[in-house]
Amino acid sequence: MRSWSAPRIPRLSDLGLAGPGPALRLFDSATRTVKATDPGPVARMYVCGITPYDATHLGHANTYLAFDLVGRVWRDLGHEVLYVQNATDVDDPLLERAEATGVDWRDLAEREIELFRTDMEALRVVPPAHYVGAVEAIPMIVEMIEGLKESGLTYDLDGDLYFPVTADARFGEVSGLTAAEMLPLFAERGGDPARTGKKDPLDALLWLAERPGEPSWDSPFGKGRPGWHIECSAISLRHLGMSFDVEGGGSDLTFPHHEFSASHAQAATGEHPHARAYVHAGMVALDGEKMSKSRGNLVFVSRLRTSGTDPMAIRLALLAHHYRADWEWTAPQLDAATERLSRWRAAVERPTAAPAAPVLAEIRTALTTDLDAPAALAALDRWAAADGADAEAPAQIRAITDALLGVEL
């Protein structure tokens, strides 16, 4: 599937700014510790994409901005970044929404994905090298399920194919949850623990046999459609291989989604880990409830943009929060971000200012310490409020703010 156009990323070395900062350290959900990422020359990252309806709300944007910072910091450290993202363009929630709104599910997906692309471009989020839809990935998904089946790691229940949790000895290592803690989350997030006939209530669907009125595809195990988790196992395996550097998403993906995506990949390949770090962004709420499609309490990037809000102010409003925090969106936050943006824009128009190098060091230290964007913004506030005689500083700060925070002044 087509990705979106990439924002230009200034090379700070072109502006006489000193070499790389410290290694990027991130909180890894599997070890529940902040640890250094240690990518090779090409840093590899998989971030779960949208289920394309009700895109792009601020919760989505908050999560994709977090991983945009990861990619920008890795580039600043001299790595290339191989970034892969999916779009779940066939799945129960999408089909239900299409049904409820009387539109064809393919049209709904296409329309919402296009809106998502324009929102990501407006927010200057660097696009993935591979943007892969579940539908276009069905051949690789079927191939992976066939492999699991041949290894005896699946079982049939009324034509549906399940993955037994016993198939991967490391099941549970991503979330660190007990089975008792998993069950309610599994039920809440697309699982079917109460279905009779399952070997274990937590076993996950790999392939759903054709239901009347629903789209289906041929496979050696009958007509049907893929389960959710296997989609991200297959796409990440195809484009990144095993033990890629970061698997990312919002914290509501830790279990069951990233847990099973890892277990399916580990069981299918016999290798581990699926990802070397599992990184999760906090939840954005509105009116006291997590912003979510099912609740309909959504603030859309596109609505803010059409009402004249500068996307860079939206970006700054989101970056004002630590990426792992759960927080509540309120309108005054957008006003504060708009004011900060104009303050910074005025500051880089000055003929001279305080030197940029110390600010770059503060920003690099902040971002490589588990993406402490609020500290990076505070460093720029301090620079904007100070005077100085350095004639190169304004242009250097403009480039630093763009390259590392993605904010165009």
Ligand SMILES: Nc1ncnc2c1ncn2[C@@H]1O[C@H](COS(=O)(=O)NC(=O)[C@@H](N)CS)[C@@H](O)[C@H]1O
């Ligand atoms: N309120 C929210 N705050 C922060 N992140 C959110 C919020 N709602 C959804 N997300 C994140 O946005 C991303 C897309 O969510 S989604 O549209 O529901 N789609 C999916 O979760 C699947 N397509 C992943 S394969 C996920 O990483 C999810 O965790």
Ligand SMILES: [Zn+2]
């Ligand atoms: Zn996913």
